[in-house]
Amino acid sequence: MKKVLALLLAIGLMLGLSPALAEGKVFSFGGAMDDMDLIDVHKATSSGVLQGGIMVCEPLLALQPDGTLKPQLLAEMPTVSEDGKVFTCKLREDVYFHDGTQLTSKDVYFTLHRIFDPATANVNAWLCDMILGGQDMLDGKATELAGVTIQDDFNFTIELDYPYAPFNYILSCPQMLIYPQDACTAAGDTWGIDSFVGTGPFVFDTFVAKDSLHLVANENYYEGRPQIDEVYLYNLDRGTALMEFEAGSLDLVNMDPTYVKGYQEGEFAKNLVMSDLRGIIALNLNVAMPPLDNVKVREAVAHAVDQKAIVDSYLQGNGTAANSLITPSVAGYTDRPSFYNPEKAKALLAEAGYPDGIKLVNYVSETSSIAGIPVVLQEQLKASGIELEVNRVDSATYVSMRKEGSVQCPLLTWYADMPDPDNFTYTFFQSGNSKFFSSNWNDSLTDELLAKGRAMPAGEERTEVYKQIDQRLVAEEFVTVPLYNPVTYYLKSDKVEGIFFDGSMFHLDDAFFVE
């Protein structure tokens, strides 16, 4: 018995002590990227897929650390026509794809065409469906994209259906990476699985779905070869990824805020980096489901929620209490005090005809990182005579229910695609979208303001419009109760510097190993 144990132990030691020693500057990045099924950004919405995509391919414009845009594949920022509908663009002439072909206008047309081609089954087309002719293609009414016109190899224009002020931001989204026409067409169904070609700092090497992505440095990158030789992206269970980091086998790991307390002190405190997520967590109140059709009841709910307590207790300070639907760094944000007042909440309920309180039903996806929030609310709302039933369901069931508009008070979890107030408002409360997010808000004044804001150029006047929208939704009609602005954390090894986190994606272009 002893001998067997000793033998097992010896074998274990032998195998365990001989990890493959990394050659060169290999960067390992791990985290929960459960949806890393492929890395074609047209076919998935999850951050794991997009993260893989942006390391190989690039968008026309890029977000900078200060939140402004810079041209990436374009030679300069697009010029916009007077009516705000036509964007004239000029490509850089020194950009080559990893297979050696030069980037030209036809690749841009090809990519945008592929986005709207029903055969692609693109899941992100909604983001840019203001491009003229895009919707017609999706509907099968057209086979060519009317809004994109090629002047020559490096000049093209994009025409929109209606003026859309933040369109430049859309061109910088990770869902809008430019693909090479020849390579992508040749790859067919294996695109983003067995083959993936772009212009970016790293070249696709191997991809194992749900497991790992291996990239190598692009020797001929037009902005200079990255200093890292290889990148591994691993999909790991959240807790496991952190342990791997502690054991020294990962250089970068993203972290759910729930884990952060264990790392704020001690050995790894110096590796912990906090970053704003540019998002909002809110409680939507479904106006189609009684008693929430009564504005007094909605007002009562708004008065029953203590944002500060959520942040201070459950979140342990990892987040900022929010009282505006729009995040502070984005135009249109209003700094208003919390409504929290349980006595007033009870009075409002009594006024609305519910002196004995009400019962509300919440559904939340069990995989959601904020699945704990309804539990906190459940206890908080009790004090105001509101009983909150919490149902954790699997995410597919949740999405189906929410899409039907049949969740009474769903949590709104939004990590913005771009720092524009339109992305925080139109997306959920425009009457055509509100059912999908289960608020069922259908208000002509809101719609009117949203349409107005979309078409206006950035500036004071536009900010004012979004303040009005925020006021209407949060403080007059109480359709949504903002809870907090989330933050995220990541652990970064001492060995690397120069990583840029843009609020949703990591950029390793300028990352380097400290000697």
Add this chain to the structure above:
Amino acid sequence: MSIKANANVQDAAYTSFYHDAFVRLKRDKIAIACLVFIVLLILVAIFAPLIAPYPEGFQDTSAILAGPSSKHWLGTDEFGRDILTRIIYGSRISLSVGLIAEAIAVTIGVFLGALAGYYGGKIDAVISRIIEIFASFPHILFAIVIMFVLGTGVINVFLAIGFVGWTGIARIIRAQVMQLKEKEFVEAARASGGSDLKIILRHLIPNCLSTIIVVVTMAIPSDIMYEASLSFLGLGVQPPVSSWGEMISMARKYLRTNPTYSVFPGIALVLTVLAFNLLGDALRDALDPKLKNL
């Protein structure tokens, strides 16, 4: 007349059989210890609101993920809820899962097993195939799908586990009924014109009772584990209800902050499963030594 006498003889035989078994069981010190533990656990579950230091959902916002202290003997979880309180309330789930899920499994399993064993032939072939289909199905898939269709919640967890676990007992009962139906007392009952249903319900199933008791006791631990697994996958009980599996699953996130959080519900789970395992062993030895290979 003769049948009645026969039945009386049978009854007498049952009584002395169970009496003997009880005597045998009483001699087993470990079994008695386990029995005492289980009875205590049942009392804890019933009187949870009286015993627990806090209400089930109470959140002490000043003590998030705190270690053991005089205020919270076993510490608190990520919401500031008292872990001892949650373990006490969690015993309700673990125990009822054993009882209710097994009640469902036994009802289906005994019914189908007895039918197959008694009639044999085509009916047996059909039922046996059904048993095989369900037995060769990935259990976890089945349980998850039931949870999806019915929606999450305590009762549905019981149903899911019950519907998953009936094939084992169906097989055992089928084999036993097949043997029993050749016995004289069954022949006698049939000769005196007893209907099939009556024979199955009055004669065959009672004779399988000791087997059923043993199988149920031995299945309870795996049911408790199933509930823990489902809760671990996030498909179990709904807040603020607590379950040991859900606690272990959540505690996994906080291993660094509050390591004892995962230890205590784990110990509760291991002890309970242990008690049922050992009691099941002892019951089997006392009631039905033939089943030792379970």
Add this chain to the structure above:
Amino acid sequence: MLKFTLRRLYQTIIVLLGVTLVTFTMVNVVPGDPVAVMLQKKADDATINRIRDQMGLNDPLPAQYFRFLTNAVTGDFGNSYFQKKPVMELILRAFSVTGTLAVLVLAFAITLGVLMGTLAAVFRGKWVDRVIMMISTLGMAAPSFWLAIILQLIFGLTLKWLPISGLRQPSAYIMPSVALGMIYAASLARLTRTNILDAMNQDYIRTARSKGVGEFFVVAKHAFKNAGIPILTYLGTLIKSILGGSVLVETIFSINGLGKLLVEAIMKRDIPIIQGCTVYIAAVFVIANLLIDLTYGLFDPRIRVAGPAKR
């Protein structure tokens, strides 16, 4: 023998057909739509319907089932909705992981279980027996996911002897195998002990012993042969549990095995993978049982034809 094999084969096909029908019914009564999952962030009914049309999900159900069956006969289970690869390829890849792991778990469980059980039986009543029985009782009561976390903490993080996750080195197989195999090793130990004790009370072993044959040889030669059948039966149950129920441990160790493939597919309603996996797991299970039935003959010629009642 041939007739028995043929009959079992026929039954196997019926069972597999039944499994496909049950699976198909299940995935179609479950709420949730794979397309809605794909479009999670934002979608409207028109988009969802368009993509459903393209994937053939709007066809009548009987037509879908028939299409699935006719393709499945040729080994084609379609393409995964999310990974966009042939299901068969994904299953085989996951199976190569789960299969390797299963072999290791079996090796671990059988070696440790039978060894401990035999030792306990030989030293019955002595302290060796008590210690082994205590360990195995505890082993049976500890849930594998809990054990996995504890192992990871001790051997991966604190002692740094073994890799914490993945299966990128051979040594990485040790912790998952132990976490999964402990409960089986424990039950096998108990099973072996009881059966050997039982066999040792049989007349012919008493005879062997009275002839002065050493205790060890008695156990090795005679008792083992008799204890073999229940152990073999147990293996059938064990194989299925290893193949179907390891999703928790696979998740904890970030292993892309069959359990994780199946459960993730259910969560996303990736219907082709769900169907492929269930058929595959059921087939492996049924075939394993078939082989075990046939192997009984090696241990006991009397039950070569009928096969004992299984659990």
